[in-house]
Amino acid sequence: MGDRLGPVHAACIRSFMRHGHDVVLHSYGRPVDTPDGAAMFDASALMRPDEIIRHRATGSLALASDRYRFRLLKAGMGVYVDCDIFCLQPFPDEPYLYGLEQDAQVNGAVLAMPADSKLLQDIMSATEDDFFIPPWSRNTLRRLWSLRKAVGFPRHVADQPWGTFGPQLVTYMIQKNTLMETAQPIDIFYPLHFQQTSLLAQPGLRIADIVTPRTLGLHLYNQSLKGLQPAAGSPLNEVIQS
Template identity: 25%
Template sequence: MSERRAVASLWIGEKLHYLNQLCLLSHVRAGHRTILYCADKVDNVPDGIEVRPASEIMDLDRALIEATSASFLSNVFRYKMIRKIGAIWIDCDAFCHRPFPEDQEYIFGRHGMSGALNCGVVGLPQQCELMDQLLDYYDNLPDYPAWWNKNQRRKYDRQDPNLSHAARIYNAERTAFGPQAFTYFAKQTGQYDQASDRDVLYPVPFQLNDIFYDPYGRVEGHFTENTLSVHLYTNGTKPWWQKHAPLPGSYAARMCEQVGVDPTKALR
């Protein structure tokens, strides 16, 4: 068993894509105990990854997942997991470039072009005000998120009233339970300034995510000596790349060779 800090993620579904296998194994390769909480029986989890039932952390509302997305409940699952076991949350599309520091309590960062925070990689103390406020938000949803403007509230009001309150918020603003909430509460509790710069956890902007599949793209040109994680943004990947192996020489292909993943065995 590795002595490095544990990392953990959630998977809802019966099969991992090769990029998910790659990202999870990259943390194993870096020496982190890597836990995958599963809502279903997953038949292609690589050796070295510890599989645990998601119910150990929380019960998953399948009807709510159907009304939103498989990634919806990960927004609350991540904080309940951190509170319970103290592991670092990693999305299943976050590639470990270098091991996470052992002595850093707060691990989260800015992403994209706007400076907003992302929560694809999150490390927090098990007991902290930021965690308290996030969990209270999810457990006691307000009529509207506190940071919403009039237009966002109108979008909510136009949603199907037969949907649950949570689903209406999600449909109005897909990131209201993820980056929006994390950014708002980090500012409320004074932790926003502890966010790392984009190059640490999200060196490649979301808008450029096709570069991972381009054999002539200089992905590493985005990296610095501070880069720890590389987010591959599989939710934004074009369907073609989900169904085909990466081109030889591309970042995705090179990392698969480096970590030991055969893309052809785990396509969609």
């Protein structure tokens, strides 16, 4: 959304094309700095603008973004990746592709799963429900929200804790479907912890210093980049200049 990607997102798109991937940017209009060679897809074909929901307390678009990526997978449109994933090696062609960001939590910034899979069906039953009740919530809260839903006063996901459709949901459903063994190890997509993103602005470091030889993509955690300056000789500057 918006008329400009910004230098980090544009560099990430270029990184996938550089490694031989066909890139399709889903957007409600073509950003002026879209890299040459990236195809465009009208996002309104999968999510009308009037369907976009924001988290009420923060204004975040995460709920809409999470819902959208699963519709993309249901449509059989390939591997979904956030625009803040910097590609370092070609991604494998696997039916299930996602990775751990912590020892027991899967992140959804890189996602692939069969369109007809039980996993995707279970996830979409949650993300298409505006009044979804997270099954990992405390018993007392689940009972309260279930009662409110039963009597016609449900709690909208926009009023629930941030990230209701995010990594917690993805991890829960992968565990429910006994597919945790298909999750890639932490260093494949998430070698940089989201609380360590200041390393990206450190002069004297390179991307090679914060990844492993088998890292395929580096998640840059866009929300944590705000305020960071891409100093010369820093990993973030290396991303932008690539």
